[in-house]
Amino acid sequence: MSYQAKGLQAWLLQRLTGAFMALYILYVLGVVVFSENMNYQQWTGWLSHPLMNTATGLFFLTLAYHAWVGMRDIVIDYVPHDALRLLVLTLISLFLISSGLYMLKILFSLSLSV
Amino acid sequence: MHSSIHSAVRAAKSRPKNLNLLTVRFPLSAVMSVGHRAAGILLFLALPYFLYLLQLSLSGESGFLQVKNDLNNIWLKLVLLVFIWALAHHFVAGIRYFLLDLDIGIERQTAQKSALLVMILGVLVTAIAAFFLF
Numbered sequence: 001m002s003y004q005a006k007g008l009q010a011w012l013l014q015r016l017t018g019a020f021m022a023l024y025i026l027y028v029l030g031v032v033v034f035s036e037n038m039n040y041q042q043w044t045g046w047l048s049h050p051l052m053n054t055a056t057g058l059f060f061l062t063l064a065y066h067a068w069v070g071m072r073d074i075v076i077d078y079v080p081h082d083a084l085r086l087l088v089l090t091l092i093s094l095f096l097i098s099s100g101l102y103m104l105k106i107l108f109s110l111s112l113s114v
Numbered sequence: 115m116h117s118s119i120h121s122a123v124r125a126a127k128s129r130p131k132n133l134n135l136l137t138v139r140f141p142l143s144a145v146m147s148v149g150h151r152a153a154g155i156l157l158f159l160a161l162p163y164f165l166y167l168l169q170l171s172l173s174g175e176s177g178f179l180q181v182k183n184d185l186n187n188i189w190l191k192l193v194l195l196v197f198i199w200a201l202a203h204h205f206v207a208g209i210r211y212f213l214l215d216l217d218i219g220i221e222r223q224t225a226q227k228s229a230l231l232v233m234i235l236g237v238l239v240t241a242i243a244a245f246f247l248f
Contacts, residue, residue: 015211015212015215018208018212019212022205022208022209025201025205039178040174040175040178040179043171043172043178044172047172063161067154067157067158067161070151070154070158071154071155071158074151074154074155095158095162098162099161099162099165102162102165102166102169103165105169106165106168106169106172109169109172109173110172
C-alpha cells in the first residue's frame with residue numbers, strides 16, 4: 001500500500017473505530033447507570049457473556065488503534081526534530097503495548113470466570 | 115522561468131512543518147479542536163488507571179467492593195469529573211468531525227456555531243454527572 005493510501009486508511013479507521021467505541025460506551029454507560037447497584041456476580045456475569053466479551057475485546061483493539069493514530073498525529077504536528085519525535089513515538093507505542101497486554105489479561109480473566 | 119522554480123522550492127521549504135502554537139490565531143473552532151486533542155491525551159494517559167480499576171473490579175468480591183468504595187472518595191470523584199469532561203468533549207467533538215467529513219455543517223458560520231455547541235455540551239454532561247456524583 002502506498003504512503004498516501006496508508007494515510008487515507010488511518011483517517012478512515014480513525015472514524016470507524018471512533019463510531020464503534022461511541023456505541024460501546026453509550027451501551028456500557030447506559031447499563032451501568034440504569035442497573036443501580038450491580039453486585040459482583042451480575043458484573044462479571046454480564047461482562048463474561050460471549051457477546052459482551054467479544055465486544056469488549058473489539059473495544060480494546062479499536063481503542064489501542066484510535067489512541068495510536070491520534071497520539072501520532074499530535075506528535076507529528078507539535079514535536080520538532082526527527083530524533084525527539086521518534087523517541088516520543090517509541091514511548092507512546094511502548095505505553096500502548098503494555099496497555100494492550102493488560103487488556104489481554106483482563107479479557108483472559110473474563111473468559112475464565114464464566 | 116528558472117527563478118520561479120527556485121521561489122517555488124523556497125516556498126515549499128519555508129512551509130511550517132511543526133506548528134508554533136504561539137503564532138496561531140484561535141477562533142472558536144480552534145479552541146474546541148485543542149480541547150479535543152487535550153482530552154484525547156488525558157484519556158490516553160488515564161488508560162492504565164481505568165484498566166487497573168476494571169481488572170480490580172473483576173478480580174473477586176473484595177476487589178469489586180474496593181473499587182466501589184474508592185469511587186466514593188470525594189477527591190477521586192473530582193478527578194473522575196475531569197475525565198468525564200474529557201470523554202464527553204472528545205465524544206461530541208468527534209461526532210462533529212464525523213458530520214463535517216460528510217459535508218454536513220461545513221459552512222463557516224455553522225461550523226463556528228457547532229463548535230460552541232460542542233463546548234457547551236461537554237460542560238453540560240460534566241455538570242449533570244457532577245449532580246449525580248455528589
